Amino acid sequence: MSKAAKSLFDPNLFLAKVSEGTTILNFEKNAVVFSQGDAADSVFYIQKGKIKVLVVSEQGKEAVVGIMEPGQFFGEGCLNGHPLRISTTTAMEECVVTSITKAAMLAALKSEPQFSELFMAYLLSRNSRIEEDLIDQLFNSSEKRLARLLLLLANFGKDGAPQPITTQVSQETLAEMIGTTRSRVSFFMNKFRKLGFITYNGKIEVHSSLLNAVLYDKPEIKSDE
Incomplete structure (x- = not known):
């Protein structure tokens, strides 16, 4: 079709x-x-x-x-x-x-x-x-898994322009989805914000720099635990 x-x-x-x-x-x-x-x-x-x-x-x-x-x-x-x-x-x-x-x-x-x-x-x-998701869990670090999840929630890679994550998704939920602890998610989220990968303004907004960091395996995001 x-x-x-x-x-x-x-x-x-x-x-x-x-x-x-x-x-x-x-x-x-x-x-x-x-x-x-x-x-x-x-x-x-x-x-x-x-x-x-x-x-x-x-x-x-x-x-x-x-x-x-x-x-x-x-x-x-x-x-x-x-x-x-x-x-x-x-x-x-x-x-x-x-x-x-x-x-x-x-x-x-x-x-x-x-x-x-x-x-x-x-x-x-x-x-x-x-x-x-299975490959992600088997081979990627929890930091990379979080980055990929944020990109998916912001619709990167789908039709249309990326959108802010308007739905309130708690750090506990993010932790459950990638198989880690809430404290680890909090640490990574603060790191992503300092690197300019995401911003907080009442909602999470994901920037294309996070996509580039994941795609090109940049050292800012660790590949192993």
Whole structure:
């Protein structure tokens, strides 16, 4: 599908026409969309806001494994035979989400090729991100992992100009996502600010100099612990 064709297809308008099996849901900040262990019987599409995905181990330890943005799906595991949710999702800010039952989602994928292609592109992108995250965890230092996460949150490498990280993301959340401690994140964030890689002005703004430091493996950001 060409970029022009993609721009003509609006998933929000398409889902609004699917009257049976879809529901528009509004969530306040910190509201739980679904919890780990709940029945998995629907897929969700984000219209507005950001959703945090976290998992809890048998020992009760929590870890943030992703932040989902507008235009992304979550809860798609039900299409792959998962009877229960394997994660908990919460709203990081006010969110508008379309809930699509499993049956309605399968029917939409069969009836609308453009929607099917959109969903496939999302799955491929998500799979690539998971592979990149695994490589990041295996081979990069926590400092490099934080730099990469900040670049991702600021949309570097995606279509359009980089944007400030408008959603409030705590240092605890950043630490959970890269597998380190909050004190280490605080140390690295202060270092990045002093080097001019980021600025604070009520929100985090990431500069292109951070991208260059990561891409060209500059010594300012250490490659090992």
